[in-house]
Amino acid sequence: xxxxxxxxxGTGLMGGPMAANLIGAGFQVTxxxxxxxxTAALTAKGAGLAGSPARAAADADAVIVxxxxxxxxxxxxxxxxGAAKAMRKGALLIVMSSIGVDDAxxxxxxxxGLGLRWLDAPVSGGTPAAKSxxxxxxxxxxxxxxxxxxxxxxxxxxxxxxGPAGTGALAKLINQSLxxxxxxxxxxxxxxxxxxxxDLAKVREALLGGxxxxxxxxxxxxxxIAGDFQPGGPAKYQVKDTRAALNVxxxxxxxxxSLKLADALFSSLVEHGGADLDHSxxxxxxxxxxxxxxxxxxxxx
Numbered sequence: 001x002x003x004x005x006x007x008x009x010g011t012g013l014m015g016g017p018m019a020a021n022l023i024g025a026g027f028q029v030t031x032x033x034x035x036x037x038x039t040a041a042l043t044a045k046g047a048g049l050a051g052s053p054a055r056a057a058a059d060a061d062a063v064i065v066x067x068x069x070x071x072x073x074x075x076x077x078x079x080x081x082g083a084a085k086a087m088r089k090g091a092l093l094i095v096m097s098s099i100g101v102d103d104a105x106x107x108x109x110x111x112x113g114l115g116l117r118w119l120d121a122p123v124s125g126g127t128p129a130a131k132s133x134x135x136x137x138x139x140x141x142x143x144x145x146x147x148x149x150x151x152x153x154x155x156x157x158x159x160x161x162x163g164p165a166g167t168g169a170l171a172k173l174i175n176q177s178l179x180x181x182x183x184x185x186x187x188x189x190x191x192x193x194x195x196x197x198x199d200l201a202k203v204r205e206a207l208l209g210g211x212x213x214x215x216x217x218x219x220x221x222x223x224x225i226a227g228d229f230q231p232g233g234p235a236k237y238q239v240k241d242t243r244a245a246l247n248v249x250x251x252x253x254x255x256x257x258s259l260k261l262a263d264a265l266f267s268s269l270v271e272h273g274g275a276d277l278d279h280s281x282x283x284x285x286x287x288x289x290x291x292x293x294x295x296x297x298x299x300x301x
Contacts (some may be wrong), residue, residue: 003028006152007060009053009076009083010097011038013231014123015066017130018096018156022064023047024133025155032056053083062092062152069240070103078110089115092149096121096137098176098237100244101169104140108165117145118165121153122172124179126232128219133157138175140168173248176241180262180279182216187283190224191290200225220280229274229281236275239266 004027008019011033023029023045030048031039032055043049050056053076057063063083067073073095077084084093093116095107104120111118119141129135135157139146146161153159162171189212193203204221207213223229242263249256269277269285277284288294 004061004152005030005059007032007050007056007063007083008047008066009033009056009063010066011042012066013127014130015064015096016042017127018064018066018123018135019047020045020131021133021155022152027152027155030056030060053077053081054086057083057091058086058088060087060091062094062149063087064152065093065095065097067097068237069097070099070107070244073097073099074103074107077107084111084114084116087114087116090117092117092119092145092152094119094121094149094152096123098122098172098241098244099169101166101173101248104169105166108141117142117148119145119149120165120168121149121159122168123157124172124175125157126219128232129157136160136175138162138168138171140165140170170248173241173245176238177245177256177259177262179216180238180242180266181258182214183220183279183282184258184262184265186214186217186221187224187280187286190221190283191286195290220278223278223280224283229277229284231276231278233279234276235266235269235279235281238279239263239270242266 006022006027006029008015008031011019011031019029019031019042030050031042032050032053033039039049065073093111108118119139121137121139123135123137125135133156137153137157137159139159139161140163162168190200193200207217245259246263265285269282274281284294
């Protein structure tokens with residue numbers, strides 16, 4: 001399948017490097033993005049450029065969607081952009097965005113109604129994993145469709161088939177809930193260390209050698225220490241996901257206090273100017289709550 005035609009709709013922070021890995025794996029890739037300048041690096045690598053989502057999708061064996069949220073995916077696929085209707089019957093429609101479970105199930109039903117094969121296949125690992133092709137890919141869909149998509153998805157990361165349509169989206173929301181809650185804990189720990197006069201780098205080094213070790217402490221802890229809040233995963237998207245996770249929890253009759261707290265803290269970060277900062281900037285929100293007068297430059301890092 002190495003010469004299959006793949007359309008990638010959305011070539012931003014995540015979609016861009018994911019498309020680059022598909023090109024590197026030998027696929028014929030056509031890209032579309034609302035801001036065409038974000039496709040320049042990919043066309044330089046040999047990707048085709050489509051003027052619309054429908055044109056990108058028309059002769060593709062698989063269409064990969066990596067847009068901001070469920071409504072954006074629905075608009076491009078089933079709205080006036082018409083990408084799904086332009087796809088040939090039997091083609092794979094792979095939505096890799098973080099979307100709600102209800103969104104995934106509804107779009108899967110519409111895709112099947114058009115004779116398409118559907119997978120919700122959101123990812124975790126951020127831009128470093130997108131660049132290195134080592135994303136964790138959580139897939140919801142039929143077994144035979146996952147098998148057909150495996151050569152494509154394997155070029156971008158490690159595949160785990162969770163279950164039927166919608167379960168990939170559910171696993172991603174679970175992932176995001178855990179990430180959000182862990183970021184709260186790491187940010188609180190490093191703020192306590194800072195206020196107590198400890199060397200943050202030494203505290204992080206010590207914690208990484210014990211039971212408190214985590215990838216978030218490793219990678220985002222270093223971001224916090226360096227004051228590097230350039231977005232890998234913007235805070236506004238973290239809020240989108242915690243809200244979606246709370247919606248699922250409500251539908252299941254669950255009371256999840258840690259998720260509620262994380263959602264409230266990230267929402268406050270967004271409301272106080274941190275929407276486009278990396279979600280590790282939650283550290284700044286905790287500093288603000290504890291009396292630090294943050295400069296405008298800190299929130300625009």
